[in-house]
Amino acid sequence: MAIDCKHIRNFSIIAHIDHGKSTLADRLLERTGTVEKRQLKEQMLDDMELERQRGITIKARAVRMECRHQGRLYELNLIDTPGHVDFHYEVSRSLACCEGAVLLVDAFQGVEAQTVANAYAAINQNLAIVPVINKVDLVHARVDEVLAEMEQSLAIDPSEVIRASAKTGIGIDDLLAAIIERIPPPAGDPAAALQAMIFDSHYDSYRGAITYVRLVQGTIRKGQKIRFLRTGVTHDVLELGQFVPQRRACDELVAGQVGYLVCNIKDVKQVHIGDTVTIPGDEAAPALPGYKPPQRMVYCGLYPSEGENFEELRDSLEKLAINDPSFEFQPESSEALGFGFRCGFLGLLHMEIIQQRLEQEADLDLVQTAPNVTYQIKKTDGETIEITNPQDVPDTGQIEEFRQPVVRTNFLIPVEHIGPIMQLCTDRRGTYLKTEYLSPTRAMLTFDLPLAEVIYDMHDKLKSVTRGYGTMDYELVGYFPADLVRLDILVGGKKVDALSIICDRRDADRRGRAIVKKLRGEIDRHMFEIALQAAIGTKVIARETISAMRKNVTAKCYGGDISRKKKLWAKQKEGKKRMKSIGSVDIPQKAFMAVLDQGTER
Amino acid sequence: MDHPAPRHAYVHVPFCRHRCGYCDFALVAGRDDLLDRYLAALDRELMRLAAPLVFDTLYLGGGTPSHLGAAGLGRLWGLFADRLVPAAGAEVTLEANPCDVTAELVAAAADQGVTRVSLGAQSLDATTLRVLDRDHAPDDVRRAVGLLRSAGLAVNVDLMTAAPGQSLAAVVADLDAVAALDCQHVSVYCLTWEKGTAFESQRRRGTLAPVDEGLERAMFEAAIDALTAAGFAHYEVSNFARPGHRCRHNEAYWDCRPWEAFGPSAARLLGNTRTTNHRSPTTWMNRVLAGADATGDVEAMTAEEAARERIVVGLRRRDGLGRAAFREASGFELDALAGGPIARWVAAGLATDDGSWVRLTRAGLLVSDSLWGDVLG
Ligand SMILES: Nc1nc2c(ncn2[C@@H]2O[C@H](COP(=O)(O)OP(=O)(O)OP(=O)(O)O)[C@@H](O)[C@H]2O)c(=O)[nH]1
Ligand code: SF4
Ligand SMILES: [Mg+2]
Numbered sequence: 001m002a003i004d005c006k007h008i009r010n011f012s013i014i015a016h017i018d019h020g021k022s023t024l025a026d027r028l029l030e031r032t033g034t035v036e037k038r039q040l041k042e043q044m045l046d047d048m049e050l051e052r053q054r055g056i057t058i059k060a061r062a063v064r065m066e067c068r069h070q071g072r073l074y075e076l077n078l079i080d081t082p083g084h085v086d087f088h089y090e091v092s093r094s095l096a097c098c099e100g101a102v103l104l105v106d107a108f109q110g111v112e113a114q115t116v117a118n119a120y121a122a123i124n125q126n127l128a129i130v131p132v133i134n135k136v137d138l139v140h141a142r143v144d145e146v147l148a149e150m151e152q153s154l155a156i157d158p159s160e161v162i163r164a165s166a167k168t169g170i171g172i173d174d175l176l177a178a179i180i181e182r183i184p185p186p187a188g189d190p191a192a193a194l195q196a197m198i199f200d201s202h203y204d205s206y207r208g209a210i211t212y213v214r215l216v217q218g219t220i221r222k223g224q225k226i227r228f229l230r231t232g233v234t235h236d237v238l239e240l241g242q243f244v245p246q247r248r249a250c251d252e253l254v255a256g257q258v259g260y261l262v263c264n265i266k267d268v269k270q271v272h273i274g275d276t277v278t279i280p281g282d283e284a285a286p287a288l289p290g291y292k293p294p295q296r297m298v299y300c301g302l303y304p305s306e307g308e309n310f311e312e313l314r315d316s317l318e319k320l321a322i323n324d325p326s327f328e329f330q331p332e333s334s335e336a337l338g339f340g341f342r343c344g345f346l347g348l349l350h351m352e353i354i355q356q357r358l359e360q361e362a363d364l365d366l367v368q369t370a371p372n373v374t375y376q377i378k379k380t381d382g383e384t385i386e387i388t389n390p391q392d393v394p395d396t397g398q399i400e401e402f403r404q405p406v407v408r409t410n411f412l413i414p415v416e417h418i419g420p421i422m423q424l425c426t427d428r429r430g431t432y433l434k435t436e437y438l439s440p441t442r443a444m445l446t447f448d449l450p451l452a453e454v455i456y457d458m459h460d461k462l463k464s465v466t467r468g469y470g471t472m473d474y475e476l477v478g479y480f481p482a483d484l485v486r487l488d489i490l491v492g493g494k495k496v497d498a499l500s501i502i503c504d505r506r507d508a509d510r511r512g513r514a515i516v517k518k519l520r521g522e523i524d525r526h527m528f529e530i531a532l533q534a535a536i537g538t539k540v541i542a543r544e545t546i547s548a549m550r551k552n553v554t555a556k557c558y559g560g561d562i563s564r565k566k567k568l569w570a571k572q573k574e575g576k577k578r579m580k581s582i583g584s585v586d587i588p589q590k591a592f593m594a595v596l597d598q599g600t601e602r
Numbered sequence: 603m604d605h606p607a608p609r610h611a612y613v614h615v616p617f618c619r620h621r622c623g624y625c626d627f628a629l630v631a632g633r634d635d636l637l638d639r640y641l642a643a644l645d646r647e648l649m650r651l652a653a654p655l656v657f658d659t660l661y662l663g664g665g666t667p668s669h670l671g672a673a674g675l676g677r678l679w680g681l682f683a684d685r686l687v688p689a690a691g692a693e694v695t696l697e698a699n700p701c702d703v704t705a706e707l708v709a710a711a712a713d714q715g716v717t718r719v720s721l722g723a724q725s726l727d728a729t730t731l732r733v734l735d736r737d738h739a740p741d742d743v744r745r746a747v748g749l750l751r752s753a754g755l756a757v758n759v760d761l762m763t764a765a766p767g768q769s770l771a772a773v774v775a776d777l778d779a780v781a782a783l784d785c786q787h788v789s790v791y792c793l794t795w796e797k798g799t800a801f802e803s804q805r806r807r808g809t810l811a812p813v814d815e816g817l818e819r820a821m822f823e824a825a826i827d828a829l830t831a832a833g834f835a836h837y838e839v840s841n842f843a844r845p846g847h848r849c850r851h852n853e854a855y856w857d858c859r860p861w862e863a864f865g866p867s868a869a870r871l872l873g874n875t876r877t878t879n880h881r882s883p884t885t886w887m888n889r890v891l892a893g894a895d896a897t898g899d900v901e902a903m904t905a906e907e908a909a910r911e912r913i914v915v916g917l918r919r920r921d922g923l924g925r926a927a928f929r930e931a932s933g934f935e936l937d938a939l940a941g942g943p944i945a946r947w948v949a950a951g952l953a954t955d956d957g958s959w960v961r962l963t964r965a966g967l968l969v970s971d972s973l974w975g976d977v978l979g
Contacts, residue, residue, distance in 0.1 A: 527950065527969055551819040552971045555791040555840050557918060558855055559612055560869025560878045562911065563901050565971075566978060569914075573975030 003075050005256040006185045010077045010214070011130070012060075012094040014122060015104035016112035016471065017083030020134040022046050022057050024104060024166035024175075025080040031172050032065040032076070034244055045080045045245060050356055057082040058353055059323070060090040060200065062097075062212060062258050064242040069180045076179060077258040083114055085473060086347035089294040089326040092121055093273070096291065097199050097214035097258060100128040100183030102175070103156075107133050107141035111149040111438060113412045113473035119154050128183045131156045132175060137165040149438045188255030194218035194226065195285035196277040203319040209265040210247075213277055214258050217285055220277075221252045226263070229287045230275040235263035268318050273325040294326045295476050296344030297405075298351060298371040298455055299388040301332060301498060302358070303340030305365035305589070310339045316362035317341060320354065327354055332389060336498045336582050337367055342389055345371075348455060367580060369498045370595040373451045376403040376479045390500040393486040396537065403479040405451040408433070411462065413470035415443050420465045428453035429504070448477060452503075456596060487512055487541075489519070489595065490533040494583050501595045508534075512542035515595050522591035525549040530585055605873035609658045610854040611686055614865030615667040615678070616640065616883040619699070623735040623804075626796035628867030628881045629665040636887070637670070641677055643890040647864050648685045655686050655862055659693040659851035666722070668698035672710035679714045693717050693850045695758075700738040703746035708753045718849070719750050720758040720789075725765070726779035727772055733765050735800075740779075747783050756847055758787035763821040764813045765793055766801075773821045774828065781832035786847035789840050790825040792818055819968060826964070839918045839967065856915045858908065858931070874908040876901045909934040914974050917953075922961030936960070943976040 013021040022043035029035040035044065045061040046052060057080060065076040079094040081087075095101060101122040105115055122129055131154075133146055147158040162178055164171030195217040203209050213220075220226065220240060227234045239262040241249040253259045265271060274290035304313045317329050327350065329341040345351040351371055358364050375387040378401040379394065387393055409430075411421055418435065422445070425432070430447040437443050449458075454474055462470045487508055489499035499519075503511050512534030519532050525546055534542040554565050579586040614628065617640075621631040630636060662678075670678060675696075688694065695718040696711055703721070711719065725731050726740040743759070750757050759780055763773050780788055795802050795812060804810035813821075826836050834842035838856065841849065854861055855871075863870040866886035869878040878899040880886045889896035903911065909932035916923040928936045937944070944960055947953035952966030952973065962970060 527952075527965075527972075549969050549972065550815045551792075551822060552969045553822075553839055553967060554971055555794060557839070557915060558852060559861075559863065560867065560876070560899075562915065563869065563876055563878060563899060566911065566914075569971065569974040569978055572972070573979060 003254065003257070005188055005190070005254070007072060008075045008077065008185055008256040009100065009179055009183050010079075010098040010186055010256070010258060011100040011102055011179060011183055012079040012081050012091070012098050012122075013102045013104060014081055014091055014095075014118040015083050015134075016106070016109070016114040016118075017056065019083065019104045019106040019109065019112075019115070020166040021083060021104055022080050024102070024132075024134060024164070025061075025063070025078060027166050027169055027172045028065060028076075028078060028176070029063065029245070031169070031176065032067045034063065034065045049360060050353060056084060058084075058087060058090075060094045061245065062094075062200075062243050063245040064258065065244075067176055067180070069177060074180055075257070076176075079258075081118075083118075084349055085114055085117070086345070086350035086353075087326075088114075088117065088121075089346060091118055092294075093199050093291055095122055095125050095127060097197065098127060099186055100130060100179065102130045102132055102179065103154075104132050104134045105146055105150055107135045107143050107146055108138050110142070110146045110442065111153050111412065113410055113471035116153055116410065116412070116444075117473045117475075123154075129156070130175070130178050130182055131161045132164050132171070133161050134164050134166055136163045136170060137168045145439060145441075149442065152438045153436075153444070186256030188215065188217050190219045190254040192217040192255070193283050193285040194220055194277065194279050195288065196220065197288050197290075198228075198271070198273055198275045198277060200273060200323070201271050202323040203268060207262050207264065209263075209268055209271045209322055211261045211263070211265075211271060211277070212258075213253075213261060215253050215255050216288060217255050218279075219252055219254045220261070222249075225280050226261070226277050227280045227284065228270060228272070228275050228277060229284075230272045231270050233270050234280045235265060238262050238264055268322050271322045273322070291325075294346055296326075296328060296374070297347055297451060297476075298373055299342055299344045300351060300371040301334060301337065301340050301369035301389070302329075302343050302355065303334070303337040303367045303369075305367055307338045309364060312362070313341065313358070313364055313366075316358055316364060317343075320357060320361070324354070326350070330388075334369075334391070334498045336496045336587075337369070337580060340367075344374075344388065367589045367592060369592045370501065371456075372502060373405050373455060375405075375484065375502055377401070378403070387502070390486050390502045391497045393500075393502065401481050402484040404482045404484060406448050406477050406480050407451045407454055407474040408477050409447050409449050409454055409458075409472055409474040411445040411447070411470055411472045412438070413443060413445060413462075413466050415441055417466045417470060418443060418445060421445055421462070421470070424458075424461055424465065425449060428458075449474075450482065450504075451476070485536050487515075488535050489515060490531070490535060490540075491519070491523070491587065492530045492583050492585050493533075496582055496587070498592055499595055508536055509541055511595075516542050516544040518594040519591055520544045520546055522588055522594055523585065524588075526585060528584075605860055607653075608655065608860040608862045608870070608872065609689070610661075610851060610859060610861035611655055611657045611659075612661045612663060612851075612861060612863040612865075612868055612870075613644070613667075613678075613686075614863070614868040614879075615662055615664040615670065615697075616866050617664065617669045618666045619669060619737060620735075621800075623800040624793055624796070626799050627665060628883055628886075630883050634669075636883070637674065639887050639891070640883070641681060643887040644678075644864055645681050646890050646893075647896070648681060651685050651862070654684055656689050657686060657692055658689050659695070659854060660686060660688070661695045661851040663695075663697050665697075666699045666702065667696055668702035668707060671702070672704075672706045675707070675710055675714065688715055695720055695849065695851055697722065698746070700742040700746040703742075703749055705749060708749050708755070712753045712755060716755065718756040718758065718787075720760060720787075721746055721750075721785075723759045723780075724762040725776050727776055730762075730765050730768055730772060730776070733767060734762060744783065747785055751784050756787065757783075757785040758789060758849065759783060759785045761788060761790045761825070763790060763792050763825060764818045766810050766812065768813060768821075770817060770820050770824060774824055777825055777828035777832075781828065781834075786844045787849060788829055788834055788842045790822070790829070790842070791840055792822060822968065823964070835920075837920050839970070856919055858912045858915065874903040874905060876903070905933060906939070908932070910939055910978050913940055913977050917960065917962055917973075918967075918970065920961070920967075922959045924959050926958065940977045943973065946976075947973060 060081045081091045150156040196213040196215045200212040242259045276287045278284040329343040332342040425447040430449040433446040483505045516532040529548045530546040532544045616629040723743040829842040866883040867881045880898045
């Protein structure tokens with residue numbers, strides 16, 4: 001029997017990283033009896049291998065639960081979201097499927113950068129917010145101060161905040177009641193023409209692409225024909241169902257519900273996240289607005305370690321892309337590395353995760369070039385081009401204006417660290433905007449900074465300056481002119497395209513010196529001398545030499561010696577496998593990251 | 603296991619008066635009290651032989667076998683008795699410390715069938731000997747060679763280069779001094795800094811420094827030049843011999859012929875399996891005497907792995923590797939296993955190839971360790 005919309009509640013759990021979203025989801029699954037107690041694991045929705053290894057949520061996960069409230073049965077569709085800034089796109093997509101958001105704040109950490117960012121994302125979408133202060137069981141919980149911070153920064157009425165512990169289960173019943181009472185039911189008419197939003201999908205090697213949908217209007221039944229509006233392709237619904245949290249088939253889904261569709265789609269190019277599902281023919285519903293594509297913050301080249309795996313890499317990227325629409329990839333080629341892809345990511349963690357997923361899920365061995373941000377160049381002929389790869393920077397003569405991305409960065413820090421953070425941002429050519437106090441002890445500092453100065457190591461610097469208590473968040477404000485140059489690296493006299501970087505002219509000397517020095521440590525000695533140079537155009541600004549190997553021969557090779565030696569030689573061999581030969585120089589893969597070295601004397 | 607019976611044997615004698623600072627061999631220093639246990643264990647290990655081993659070569663290495671003295675050597679030979687039996691014309695090598703070489707020891711050795719003595723001379727320069735922690739003087743070496751030669755024994759002199767602080771001139775002087783000795787064979791070893799040695803920990807503390815790699819190379823080249831000029835043929839990375847005096851025992855290793863081995867850390871190759879006894883002398887003794895397994899590392903190679911290893915040890919020999927002989931011995935075509943790398947080495951001047959023999963050039967030999975990865979693949 002179809003459920004009445006009135007009795008459905010769709011909500012996401014949002015918070016800063018580690019504030020306990022996934023643990024809270026465990027408690028809700030447990031309390032609603034969705035998962036039997038003996039099957040419950042900690043952060044059970046974090047079931048991707050990398051999520052378990054790293055102890056963080058990477059992918060948003062939807063689950064259907066049932067809950068009885070005041071004698072009535074309700075269907076609750078929960079989406080657990082990631083807290084890390086790099087996965088914010090997962091959060092915004094999840095929010096678009098919901099009428100409400102449970103906003104968690106850690107009772108010890110208090111309001112942090114992503115608390116603010118995610119809360120505003122939900123408020124801007126007009127979602128009902130159910131604020132929760134979590135981890136009240138902690139001995140050091142500072143409930144009253146944190147309530148004040150929430151009020152100060154997010155205008156949340158302290159009397160509406162539910163005090164909970166996802167660990168001990170305190171407040172979970174209150175939370176369930178609040179979800180049902182405060183979050184509105186979805187609007188939508190089960191009798192209207194089908195209109196559903198694809199908010200996620202993944203590729204299953206047996207069943208093809210499985211799409212995750214939120215029904216906005218109408219009803220969808222097993223066996224019926226549906227159409228994806230973007231491609232116009234029609235499919236048969238072979239199976240549909242809900243997540244409990246595993247997939248569980250059912251016969252129909254109605255407006256307001258969240259579930260999945262299996263249509264035996266083997267061609268992943270037919271699936272677009274943000275696409276609208278409707279029925280074929282004239283009665284079809286119009287397209288939903290979909291999602292704004294996310295802003296990619298960093299780009300890097302991904303190359304198969306063995307050149308011949310290029311097609312395999314393309315295939316894996318395509319499959320992964322339907323599970324993560326936030327990264328993009330374009331084929332590119334490099335003299336040094338052969339054929340590969342230039343990929344755009346939301347941040348460095350995202351980049352690392354994608355690389356690891358490719359290596360683990362698709363069993364590929366990849367070479368990655370150092371990440372860079374996107375630049376804009378206004379050429380003398382009036383054309384403006386986007387630069388995602390330093391190789392594409394035209395000759396200086398053709399450049400009228402070289403622009404870099406600037407981000408508005410909020411730092412949420414204990415007040416005693418305001419000075420050092422101000423210094424850090426000034427050193428990085430930031431423009432100070434404002435300071436706001438959340439409480440007598442915590443402040444929010446806002447700076448405009450070049451993205452390139454923020455993305456690589458600002459987070460680490462912030463953590464070390466504030467002994468772990470500072471958090472940050474940033475958003476793109478635009479592209480602004482700067483005095484930028486392309487710095488090339490020559491190995492053995494040959495320019496290695498994959499090692500070029502773009503940097504501020506004032507930093508070029510320092511960066512150049514740091515890079516060739518680092519490379520000197522990364523590249524093994526060869527039979528010949530190797531010159532390492534950093535150059536702007538034809539002008540060499542830094543140089544190092546790797547002297548030739550003079551002697552490398554085992555003196556004793558009797559009886560048992562060879563067993564020992566062979567192990568050593570085999571190790572060298574393994575190391576060599578992970579290298580790229582440029583000219584006759586073997587460059588280890590991690591050397592391509594050497595260009596990230598900033599140098600110390602700033 | 604189905605493989606030809608070994609005709610070569612190695613016995614490890616793990617006793618020294620003191621441990622030299624650079625040495626990481628399996629031995630006990632100043633523990634002569636363990637001799638009885640050692641001999642008992644060796645006796646027990648020799649029982650492993652199902653039939654007497656008739657050998658073409660026997661090598662007594664260590665440690666310092668000469669440290670056992672005439673009496674100890676007699677007891678050792680007593681153990682061999684009818685278990686390690688020399689074939690006609692067998693080569694028997696005894697490693698000796700110059701100080702241990704007395705008329706009495708020489709007589710006993712000759713009596714027991716020793717044909718060759720390898721002297722741990724290391725240097726003929728008093729300063730270098732002191733740096734190397736050795737307990738003999740240059741004259742001890744000359745005296746020892748004299749005694750051995752008058753008993754008709756062939757003599758090898760071990761020489762070390764690249765001792766901390768050693769100059770090229772000092773090495774050249776050593777080489778001249780060695781060439782002036784009446785020895786038939788010279789082994790020149792560049793000092794290696796092994797983990798766990800006193801030298802290595804001093805290096806880490808910064809109180810002892812290895813010589814520069816360029817100088818190391820010059821020393822090695824000087825050795826090759828001087829000894830070749832003095833009539834020794836350079837026949838393996840570290841080994842030089844007058845005509846007819848190559849060490850047949852070591853050649854068996856490099857031919858990958860099967861051999862047996864006894865004593866702590868001793869390695870044997872039977873078929874394609876190399877088994878190494880436990881490295882610690884006391885553990886080895888305890889296990890053998892308890893009837894337990896005293897082997898440490900077991901390396902069971904496939905035929906191809908063994909063939910690849912044969913390429914490496916073969917190319918370390920200055921004669922190089924003959925295609926026909928390789929095929930005969932290994933069952934593989936040399937070019938099927940290493941054709942690519944060989945062509946690259948030839949192109950880079952690291953090897954020569956006349957179609958039937960592949961040899962490393964001197965340039966190739968000097969950096970040969972960096973070549974093997976491609977072959978062992
Ligand atoms: N003491 C206490 N610890 C909690 C509570 N809730 C969560 N934790 C702990 O906080 C840590 C983070 O919990 P998660 O549930 O993974 O946090 P999350 O918000 O899902 O993290 P991300 O998804 O990576 O953003 C874990 O070690 C939890 O055990 C709580 O109520 N009390
Ligand atoms: S005498 Fe030889 S075996 Fe004994 S400790 Fe010295 S170098 Fe090592
Ligand atoms: Mg989580």
